[in-house]
Amino acid sequence: MNRDIEIRLEIASEKLREYAHALDYVPAFVRAPDGTILIWTSAIAAVFGWSEAEAVGRKFYELLRTVFPAPLETIEAELFAVGEWKGEMVHRHRDGRRITVESQWAVHRDPQGKPVSILQFVRDVTEAKRAQSxxxxxxxxxxxxxxxxxxxxxxxxxxxxxxxxxxxxxxxxxxxxxxxxxxxxxxxxxxxxxxxxxxxxxxxxxxxxxxxxxxxxxxxxxxxxxxxxxxxxxxxxxxxxxxxxxxxxxxxISARQSMEEELRQAHKMEAVGQLTGGVAHDFNNLLTVISGNLELLERRLVDDDDRDILREAQEAADLGAQLASRLLAFGRRQPLNPKPIDLNAMVVSMVDLLRRTLGETVRISTRLGEAVPVIMVDPGQVENALLNLSINARDAMPDGGTVTIETGLVTASDETGEIVPGTYVKLTVSDTGVGMPPEVRQRAFEPFFTTKGPGAGSGLGLSMVYGFAKQSGGHVDLHSQPGKGTAIGIYLPVREEDLVAADVPGDAAGATAERGRAVLVVEDDPRVRRVAVRRLHALGYRVLEADSGPAALTVLGGDQPVDILFSDVVMAGGMSGFALATRALEARPDLQVVLTSGYTDPAMIREGQMPAGARWLAKPYTLQDLEEVLRPVVC
Incomplete structure (x- = not known):
């Protein structure tokens, strides 16, 4: 019997050695309920760096400086109640490194159920946690x-x-x-x-x-x-x-495409403006020859029928001049005559005219802004713009409706370059008409584009408004939808330096040309030059001629007396009328200067290239226009 017990003990001891050997490869340790380490495996020693001799007998949480996810008493209460516990905690390696572990605890009890030891399995998840983090x-x-x-x-x-x-x-x-x-x-x-x-x-x-x-x-x-x-x-x-x-x-990219479309439209309008301005220049030179010769011929006719025929020709020339003026306005080449105006007062003064013009089926409503400042613009161009926009609004309402005229002070900001940021007085004309589809809106400001029938419109109304606004340093915007009407706003700049009193024109009614005064006519177009010479002779002036700036300087450098220089601005030969006038005044400071053109860039005038005191005469002009522009010069 004793031999059987010995054999069983040997077998049990062998199994225990096997279990202990196997456990040695497991990252685990056995501790007493009070935390004292009882068994410290080789695997756990590799995890924390402490040897078995250094670990056994010490409290594990002191050795490893454990940071528990909850108080230890709470964790052990759950452990002893359930028999196991799982959780994550942080220990310290012997070298001080923090090691995050997943730990599983199991309690071992004696036959009476009293906790004897606790087995703690450890899995190092530091790198996994770092990777997860x-x-x-x-x-x-x-x-x-x-x-x-x-x-x-x-x-x-x-x-x-x-x-x-x-x-x-x-x-x-x-x-x-x-x-x-x-x-x-x-x-x-x-x-x-x-x-x-x-x-x-x-x-x-x-x-x-x-x-x-x-x-x-x-x-x-x-x-x-x-x-x-x-x-x-x-x-x-x-x-x-x-x-x-x-x-x-x-x-x-909605905003970008819209900006690009506006830029393309602006470039197109600029190109068309340059083209129409050039055409108007040549057209005005021809009209100057036609109207001038008709005017001189009128003095020689005595037959009434011949005079009627000539007057019809003169009326046609006048209509041509109006057309050229509109083209110049669109191309921003029309010389303006800015004056201080009260826009609200101008609107009020035009309401009765607009009512008569637009008819009984159109109601006019005004919404005039408060504290609208005086602005420096060409009053005639503003009146024409308001009249054109109102007529267009009426035509867009065949069954009648309401035209609303609004004024107000606005601050504009635009990154597209269409309008200079600043303060503007805005004049808006809106209607309750049929509105415009997109394809019409895109071409609304093009010259000669019209949706009206033959003979109902020239297609220059909106183009004139556009050109006048741009030339005045402003802008025009258009909002329209089919069935919802149209609103067109004109932005006119407010400049502090422009807020000055209007000049009071002097009374020159009694002034007359001093007969025998010498005028040097400078014009590269021989037909236009001949008309100017004939008109000046008719007014009693003595006339000298030159076909270019250099030729005029040669005349001025001679001994012949010259009282007035009457020169075209745009001429062949590389010297403009501006340059000629400047050099002529250097040689003869007392010389009076009158400049004329059917086309020029008004920016040159605004920038001071036109000599101080010089007068301006736009082509085509009448004999009376010529007489009046010369009259203040010789007074």
């Missing part, structure tokens, strides 16, 4: 980018299902992220691309042919409210083990 940090950074990026960012999977939807995307498309994530991206596309998108994606996955991925392009997108707008879309791709992910970077 890095992942979380990267995710947080990515989320921060997604949440703060001004451009919308959307990710989809290989089936086109939305995986993420940034805050900017929410603002851009009008959807909350939860409404889009999990749905097909074609939700954000207009027809026919919405229906074709899955086919685009399938073809790319099948063929690898890139049409937008990594390339980017401008496409159309659809908001939640159904609105279609242009976007700039760039798409990136990443291949993961679980499949492909596509990231779309989306930028709303």
């Amino acid at each position: 890095m992942i979380e940090e990267r995710e947080a950074r990515l989320r921060s980018v997604l949440d703060t990026a001004p451009d919308a960012i959307i990710t989809i999977d290989g089936q086109g299902i939305v995986q993420s939807f940034s805050h900017a995307a929410e603002r851009l498309f009008g959807y909350a992220a939860g409404e889009v994530i999990g749905r097909n991206i074609n939700l954000l596309m207009p027809s026919p691309h919405a229906e074709a998108h899955d086919g685009y994606l399938e073809r790319y996955l099948r063929t690898g042919e890139k049409r937008i991925i990594g390339i980017g392009r401008t496409v159309q997108a659809r908001r939640r409210d159904g609105g279609i707008f242009p976007i700039e879309l760039a798409v990136g791709e990443v291949v993961l083990p679980e499949g492909r992910v596509f990231t779309g970077f989306i930028r709303d």
Whole structure:
């Protein structure tokens, strides 16, 4: 019997040695209920750096400077009640490093149920936690980018299902992220691309042919409210083990396209303005010859029928001059005569005229702003602009309606360069008429463009308004929708230095030309020069001639007396009338100067290139115009 016990003891001892050997490879230790370490395996020694001899007999939480997730008493209460506990805690390595572990505790009891020892298994998760923390940090950074990026960012999977939807995307498309994530991206596309998108994606996955991925392009997108707008879309791709992910970077380019369209329109209008200005210049030279010769011929006719025929020709020439004036106004080449005006008073004074002009079916309403300052503009051009806009408004209301005239002080700011930021008085004429479709709005300010029937309009009304506003340093805006009427606003600049009293014209009624005074006529067009010479002879002046600036300087450098220089501005030979006048005054300071042109850039006059005291006469002009412009010079 004793031999059997010995054998069983040997077997049990062997098993115990096997268990102990196996346990030695497990990162675990056995402690007493009070925390004293009883068994310290080689594996656990490798984890924390403390040897068995250094660890056994010490309290584990003191040795390892343990940071528990909860008070130890709370953890052990759960352990003794349940028999086990799992959790995460932080220990210190012998070298001081922090080690995060996942720990599993199991209690061993004696036959009476009293806790005898506690086995604690440890798994070092420091690197895993560090990796997780890095992942979380990267995710947080990515989320921060997604949440703060001004451009919308959307990710989809290989089936086109939305995986993420940034805050900017929410603002851009009008959807909350939860409404889009999990749905097909074609939700954000207009027809026919919405229906074709899955086919685009399938073809790319099948063929690898890139049409937008990594390339980017401008496409159309659809908001939640159904609105279609242009976007700039760039798409990136990443291949993961679980499949492909596509990231779309989306930028709303509605404002940019609108700005580009406005810039193209401005360039087009500038080009057309230069063309029409040049045509008007040549046209005015021809009209000067025609009207001048008709005027001189009129003095020789005695037959009434001949005079009637001549007057019809003169009326036609006058109409041609008006047309040229309108072309110059559009091209911003029409010399202006700015004066201080009270815009509110001008509107009030024109209401009765407008009522008679527009007819009984049109109601006129005025909304005049308070404290509208005096502005320096050409009053005749403002009146013409108001009349043109009112007539256009009437024509847009065939069944009658309301024309509203508004004034007000506004501050304008525009990054497109269409208007200089600053303070303006705005004159707005709006109607309740048929409105304009987009294709008409785009061409509204072009000269000769009209939607009226033959003979009903020249197509120059709005172009004149546009040119006058631009030449005055202002701007014109147009808002119109079919069925909702039209509103056209003219911005006229407010300048402190312009707020001066109007000049009181002197009384020159008694002034007459001093017969025998010498006038040097400088004109490169021989026909125009001949007309000017004939008119001056008719007025009693002695006349000298030159066909260019250099030729005029030669005359002035001689001994012949010259009292008045009457010169064209734009001439062949490389010397303008401005340059000629400047050099002539250097040689003869007492010389009087009159400049004339059918076309010139008024900016030159504003910038001081026109000599002080010089007079201006626009072509075509009448004999009376010539007499009046010379009269103040010789007084």
